Amino acid sequence: MRVKLFNLWRKFSFFLLPFSFLYGIVVVLRNFLYDHRVFKIKRLPKPVISVGNIIAGGTGKTPFVEWLAKYISSSGKKVGILSRGYGRKTKGFFLATDGKRILATPEECGDEPFQMALKSVEKNFGWIVAVCEDRFEAGIKVLENYDVDVFILDDGFQRRDLHRDIDIVLFSGDEINEFLIPAGLKREPLFSIKRADVVCFRNFDDKESFKKYFPREDWIICNFGYKLLEIRKFFDYILLEKPFEGKKILAFSGIGKHTSFIKLLKDNNFEIVKNFEFPDHYNYSGKDIARIMEEFNSSGAEFVITTEKDYARLYGMKELRNFPFFYAEIEVEFYEGEDELKQKIAEVVR
Structure with missing residues (x-):
């Protein structure tokens, strides 16, 4: 909406x-007014x-x-x-x-x-x-x-x-x-x-x-710019080893530039079979996760990838530990x- x-x-x-x-x-x-120190x-x-x-x-x-x-x-x-x-x-x-x-x-x-x-x-x-x-x-x-x-x-x-x-x-x-x-x-x-x-x-x-x-x-x-540092599993902190070429994924994010996130994944040779864009700072509900998982199960993807910022918002959903949810950690280059x-x-x- x-x-x-x-x-x-x-x-x-x-x-x-x-x-x-x-x-x-x-x-x-x-x-x-700030430049001329009228405002303190x-x-x-x-x-x-x-x-x-x-x-x-x-x-x-x-x-x-x-x-x-x-x-x-x-x-x-x-x-x-x-x-x-x-x-x-x-x-x-x-x-x-x-x-x-x-x-x-x-x-x-x-x-x-x-x-x-x-x-x-x-x-x-x-x-x-x-x-x-x-x-x-x-x-x-x-x-x-x-x-x-x-x-x-x-x-x-x-x-x-x-x-x-x-x-x-x-x-x-x-x-x-x-x-x-x-x-x-x-x-x-x-x-x-x-x-x-x-x-x-x-x-x-x-x-x-x-x-x-x-x-x-x-x-x-x-x-x-930003480069992909690693892909980590929710809560378990398991590094997903490279190479990523040909790995089929479902991607989603709720950030300012979803297209930049998708480009980062494509630049690292992921095959994105489905992706969802949510508004920036979006608060995910159980229904949202159910929808993502439904699409994941029918898409043929191997796992789900989101951003580190979205992982922070989903940190309270400990049940995601049991699902193939990963997040991309990036760093400045x-x-x-x-x-x-x-x-x-x-x-x-x-």
């Missing part, structure tokens, strides 16, 4: 353009690195945050990840993990923070993951109980009330032709990217035109700019 409503909105979104114009005025005015900007006593974008969903922020947290923690630094916890059924501050234990459910902290908390505990990264509408409040509460060397803001580009030492914006190219909310998915005008310190292009080839449009000498420009980004991080995180 939500997918049909989304498609219907896309079809008639042109009529919402006057509201997008008004929304744009408000956003520009808000940024102007708070500062945490530890360095803050923000990862965000200007479009609602779809650029792969969570895996990028995970790469950043993994890189920083590998140098012995203690990482705290602060998120709003989009889609959660709670309000206020929640600690998803203290780096050793899972302390919240996906419903309490949101699917993406839960995904990061799960990875932190499983792989002994020691990340502290907290959610709160007020990221400054979350940071202060974390520091009251834990030693943190650096904070990472998940989806923090629009969080203007909190000082950040590095502002990283992910850019996929979809932003160029997208309208502002509510006629489109763009949260800010394209020129807002000038606030960023680092621009990371996700499989976007026209960087030179972008640089001409936004000339900045001090920008760090990266180009990146840089094509250029990785060394410059790491140097920038080293200047802040000492």
